[in-house]
Amino acid sequence: MAREQGRKLIAQNKKARHDYAIEDVYEAGLVLQGTEVKSLRQGRASLVDGFVDIDRGEAWLHGVHIPEYSQGTWTNHAARRKRKLLLNRAEIEKIERRVSEKGLTVVPLSLYFLNGRAKIEIGLAKGKKTWDKRQTIATRTAQREVEQAIGRRLKGMKD
Incomplete structure (x- = not known):
């Protein structure tokens, strides 16, 4: 089977752009389990309650709902587990510095596949x-x- 090309949007957080003034945007990869990827390929996800937390030099995505895969077995994933984000060390340090200095928060803006890989667009945001x-x-x-x-x-x- 040929590899996917292009960008396929899965979920978008429109409420984030309404509730926050987005100052900076980053693209990050996601560490996912197999059933999570299959569920995302069906176009099922919700970013509404999501946020990003930086803990010990690693970025973690909390509160994003990826429902269980319908044909999964006992290997299914938890719907709201925390997921690791793949960012460069310099990007993580920059985000952490700005969040601690200015009181900003990091919210997920959109979730998509880019050339067959799951990516998430996160934004440094200030509440409106x-x-x-x-x-x-x-x-x-x-x-x-x-x-x-x-x-x-x-x-x-x-x-």
């Missing part, structure tokens, strides 16, 4: 206040209205 969220929504709707008005003008329609 309620007014920040409202301001983001207001600018997004204003931008959408401007684009719609320009589209109507180009079509020759009246406002």
